[in-house]
Amino acid sequence: MAIAHEYEYFAPASLFEATQILSQFGKKAAPLAGGTDLIVFIKEGMITPAAVIDLKRVKDLKALEIKAEGLFLGANTTFSDLVNSQIIKREYRLLWESAHSVASVGIRNRATVVGNICSAIPSMDAAPALLCYDAVVHLISLGSEREVPIQQWFVAPRKTLRKPDEIVAGISLKKPADKHAGIYLKLGRYKGEDLAQAGLGILVTEKWEYRLAFCAVAPIPARASSIEGLLFGKKLNPELILQVQNLIPTEIAPINDIRSSARYRTHICKVMMQRGLPAAVDRLNGVEIDNTGILGG
């Protein structure tokens, strides 16, 4: 099927050039990364840009950088770049598992993490990991730069703090100072290529600091702060997990949609906590855990 809509196409080689074009077209321009969302949006007439600005040739938008203190995911980092990195798999397991849960190889080979947070659909898989790692979004426009904590980034479904003349240059993640472990649980309708009915990222440190973030169960992905407060400094026990489960309805605001009912989403979040929290702690203690089996096959 041909794309009915017509637009100008630009493939700038530098960030300066890209921001120049963007400032010229403003709201009427759409940056293009992997295109796995954008091309669908344009085909379906959801957006009708006057200009498509392909960022893949912009050299300054580097791909993955792994540093001692954390990561920089340049705008051109694809989910496959993360999945294929042994260091990410070993040291950023929660991020690796969320990347691995996205669609299929053919989508992950193109889809970028930055594109994922710019599309900002409620079920996006990158968000829980980025929220748990206190990620920071780096934005560049003609002549200025700014940073936005990921906690503030998502405003509403498909709405972020990005201004029309801004390009997301990348996302930085910091490692917690203490020894830590993480896990990502995602429930789809079937194994394979499906968006989440619910997703939960968990990070726990040896000082019993817990970071928890959901996707697909509220208009925007978010940390579960009251649950984090309840768990802070405490070792897990069954009673504590029960208290966590009782707090879930106050932390999430799920909808009924084609993928799941709100009631089922609430239920599955409780199950995810019950199984995910001990699994994260087991990982902290060096136990090998396969996250894909935790919610059943």
Added chain:
Amino acid sequence: MAKIRITLNKEKRRLDVETNETLLEVLRDKLGMKSPKCGCDRGDCGSCAVLLSGKSVRSCLILAIECDGVEITTLEGISQDGMNKLQEAFIEFSSFQCGYCAPGVIISATELLKANPHPSLDEIKEALSGNLCRCTGYTPIFDAILAATKKEK
């Protein structure tokens, strides 16, 4: 209209494309490659898969103009020197019924076997999780790929 150069199945080509033409359309309608199929046209089914610089992608979600300077391989290219052991195994195990999914499936399997010549069944299932097949029930497809990894050629 813009001019692009691509390397298609090892052959250098120059062509004119509209900015809103997808790679799938250009491959099928302008370049005569009939192996990539249009199933869903929105990234869900995998029947339009081709290799871009060796990696499987959905050609229905890529603009042709994005591919300037890029190397593209379709199933036609994989078969240039005759059928390989993977394709032979597909015939041996009757892994086609209507065959609509087969080019995309073989592209995904080709990418997998290059990186991992002896995958487990689970690894095969994962590599093919984005390729939908309406007819075979998948088992003959998995059997063929497993068999191909054991054949010498």
